[in-house]
Structures are given as structure tokens and as C-alpha cells.
Amino acid sequence: MGLYIEARIRADLDELWHRTQDPAHHQRWDLRFTEIAHLPRAEGDxxxxxxxTRVLPFLTVAGTGVSAGERERPDGTRTSALRFSSPHPLSLLAEGSGYWRYVPDGDGDGVRFLTGYDYRPRWGAFGALTDRLVLRPLMGWATAWSFDRLRLWLERGVTPERALRNWLLELTVRALVIAVACTGLGLESALLLLGPFAASMAYACPLLLSVAVCGALFAPPRAHTPAARRCLRTPPGRVRAPRLLGTLESPR
Incomplete structure (x- = not known):
């Protein structure tokens, strides 16, 4: 699989399963989707x-998928697999497949919730380049960020909507600090003309402003703010897609 994301979530396995398998809950925490809805199905299918997914305020791309889950496995883990495709001509993702794994920790204190997925982009060579440079890194970040938002919901009771507000507020504060620091750098020349004390401040300004910029860029996120950096982005070992995925046909 092309992308791998893993989060350790201290939560009940049944509750984690419910909030990831129920479309009404899933669409609340997963940044990649605006709407998810189950379609009617026959027994056993x-x-x-x-x-x-709302890409822009005036543009929404849609698609269909098929999924199946194994809630009871001999080793105590659970698995969910899916295949998806989008006929929308403006969707760079033509079709793909992936899985979720739910692996209880040995000490019973949480669950390793992980995903592996890949997809085929459209638009030929241009689409492949755009995917490699832009979309694939963005999808990896969005998946990891969403997993951490789910973790906050389960561990700390921070609703997905509140988590998004926290993230936007923190992002705004960091951006303002950087903007003020960059503006302050332009005052150095003016301070040099205002006397010895102001001149000494002018020499100290770049250092102080650099510290402020570094803090805005690299300070860890607040405990109630979701962050992609908290998730594992590289598999700890060799990864295999579950056999369940091979039983699913393309939804096209």
C-alpha cells in the first residue's frame, strides 16, 4: 500500500469500531470526506x-465504494477493507483500495489503529506528477491529522468540531506571530536612528524575533489540538494487505 498511518488510541475497542464504521460518526472526524452514506444492500453482500468531498466551496466530487469488515478474528484483532472509485472528471483519484486494522495492545490499555491504502490517479503523466508532488503528501497529512482528531474525541472527549476550531485558532496565532515578527524585522533600521538605547534594542530584535518565529513554527501543538505529527507514518515492519481486501470487487 502506498500510504500508511498508525495511531495509538487509549479507548475501548467496541467504541473505536463504532465511531469508525458508522458513517454519521466517520464523516465528522475524517477530514478527507464531507459526506458518507451507506447504500441499500442484500443480506450477506x-x-x-x-x-x-468538498474540494472548493463550489466544487464537490463524489464516488462510490464497497466495504466489508471482520469484527471477530481468532487473534482478537479486527479488520475493515474497502475499494472505491470516482467517475467525476475533476477527481484526481480515479480508484483505489485500502484497509483499517484494529490491534489491541497487549496490556489492554488501548488499540493500535492503522490504515494502509493506495489509489490510481487520472490525467495521465500530469496527474501522476501532481499526485506525487501535491496530492499524496496532502492525503497522508490529512489522514494522520484525522486519526489524531479521532483520538482526541475518544480519549479526551474533544468533539471533532471543537478540535477543528482549536486547530484553526492555533494556526491563526502561529501565523500572526510569524507576520508580526517579519514586520518587526523592518523596524531595525528605524531604531538605529533613535539613540543608543534604541540602537541596542535594534541589535537584539533579530534574535528575539527569530526565537518567536521558531516557536511559532516548531512548538508542539496544544494537548487538545489535533496534529498529524503524533501519528506514525512509516510501517514498523513489512505490511500486508488483509485477505479480506481480495474478496471485494471494484464498485465501478
Missing amino acids: PQRFRYA
Whole structure:
């Protein structure tokens, strides 16, 4: 699989399963989707679903998928697999597949919640380049950020909506600090003309402002703010897609 994300979540396995398998909950914490809805199915068939993502205020791309889950496995883990495709001509993601794994920790204190997925971009060579440089890094970040938002919801009771507000507020504060620091650098020349004390401040300004910029860029996020950096982005060892994925046909 092309992308791998893993989060350790201190939560009940059943509750984690519910908030990831129920579309009404899933669309609340997963930044990659605006809407997810199950479609009618016959008894024993895989679950089909429709998804939509608002790319711009005036542009929404949609697609369909098929999924199946193994809630009871001999080793105590759980698995969910899916295949998806989008016929929308403006969707760079043409089709793909992936899985979720739920692996209880040995000490019973949480769950390793991980995903592996890959997809085929459209638009030929241009699409492949755009995917490699822009979309794939963005999808990896959005998945990790969403996993941490889910963790905050389960561990700390921070709703997905509140988590998003916290993130936007923190992002705004960091951006303001950087903007003020960059503006302050332009005052150095003016301070040099205002006397010895002001001149000494002028020499200290770049250092202080550099410290402020570094703090805004690299300070760890607040405990109630979701952050992609908290998730593992490289598999700890060799990773195999579950056999369940091979049983699913393309939803096209």
C-alpha cells in the first residue's frame, strides 16, 4: 500500500469500531470526506456506500465504494477493507483500495489503529506528477491529522468540531506571530536612528524575533489540538494487505 498511518488510541475497542464504521460518526472526524452514506444492500453482500468531498466551496466530487469488515478474528484483532472509485472528471483519484486494522495492545490499555491504502490517479503523466508532488503528501497529512482528531474525541472527549476550531485558532496565532515578527524585522533600521538605547534594542530584535518565529513554527501543538505529527507514518515492519481486501470487487 502506498500510504500508511498508525495511531495509538487509549479507548475501548467496541467504541473505536463504532465511531469508525458508522458513517454519521466517520464523516465528522475524517477530514478527507464531507459526506458518507451507506447504500441499500442484500443480506450477506458487502456494504456499498457513497462518499463526497468538498474540494472548493463550489466544487464537490463524489464516488462510490464497497466495504466489508471482520469484527471477530481468532487473534482478537479486527479488520475493515474497502475499494472505491470516482467517475467525476475533476477527481484526481480515479480508484483505489485500502484497509483499517484494529490491534489491541497487549496490556489492554488501548488499540493500535492503522490504515494502509493506495489509489490510481487520472490525467495521465500530469496527474501522476501532481499526485506525487501535491496530492499524496496532502492525503497522508490529512489522514494522520484525522486519526489524531479521532483520538482526541475518544480519549479526551474533544468533539471533532471543537478540535477543528482549536486547530484553526492555533494556526491563526502561529501565523500572526510569524507576520508580526517579519514586520518587526523592518523596524531595525528605524531604531538605529533613535539613540543608543534604541540602537541596542535594534541589535537584539533579530534574535528575539527569530526565537518567536521558531516557536511559532516548531512548538508542539496544544494537548487538545489535533496534529498529524503524533501519528506514525512509516510501517514498523513489512505490511500486508488483509485477505479480506481480495474478496471485494471494484464498485465501478
